[in-house]
Amino acid sequence: ETAVAGKLSDAAVSGGNLTFSYECPSTGTDGKVAEAQSDVLLAYSKHSSSDKGNVSLMYKHALSAVCFKVDRANKCTIKSVSLSNVYSKGSCSFDGSSISWSGQSEPKEFTETFNTPIDEYLKDDYANPQGLSTEEGAGDVNKTFLFVPQSATDEKKVTITLVVRL
Numbered sequence: 001e002t003a004v005a006g007k008l009s010d011a012a013v014s015g016g017n018l019t020f021s022y023e024c025p026s027t028g029t030d031g032k033v034a035e036a037q038s039d040v041l042l043a044y045s046k047h048s049s050s051d052k053g054n055v056s057l058m059y060k061h062a063l064s065a066v067c068f069k070v071d072r073a074n075k076c077t078i079k080s081v082s083l084s085n086v087y088s089k090g091s092c093s094f095d096g097s098s099i100s101w102s103g104q105s106e107p108k109e110f111t112e113t114f115n116t117p118i119d120e121y122l123k124d125d126y127a128n129p130q131g132l133s134t135e136e137g138a139g140d141v142n143k144t145f146l147f148v149p150q151s152a153t154d155e156k157k158v159t160i161t162l163v164v165r166l
Helices: none
Strands: 006-014 017-023 064-068 073-094 099-121 143-147 157-164
Touching: 073 143, 099 143
Parallel strands: none
Antiparallel strands: 006 017, 017 073, 064 143, 073 099, 073 157
16 A cells, blocks of 8 residues: 555555556655655556467656756855645545546645755866756755646745855
């Protein structure tokens, strides 16, 4: 019933449709919420167990991703990134080709703590003396939050806490 990094419950299959409820974790070890989250992937095949050979599966991401990356920074410390009033729960339906979500509820705050000092971090062709990666998911300055899909509204907020050293 409990997934590695989220709670999947009430899973059922009826008429070829998979339905389940999901709750995104809003806490992690030492403020590492994004690191505590895992994606939910869904796939379907019409092959039966009597079919021989390989079975192709096309995977679909069920959750929405929000990624934060440092592009250019100088003499600062990224303390944290928070997303507030973001729904943590929802119900998913998968018919083999499309994914739909409903019943999004329980707005929460999701905070990733970085405390990462950056002295001269420049993207791509520029000098990168600290060896920090600009690739998604690499290093301490790139984090991806995963949520049940939902509309952006005025109630949802992003807060970035940054300390600039002069």
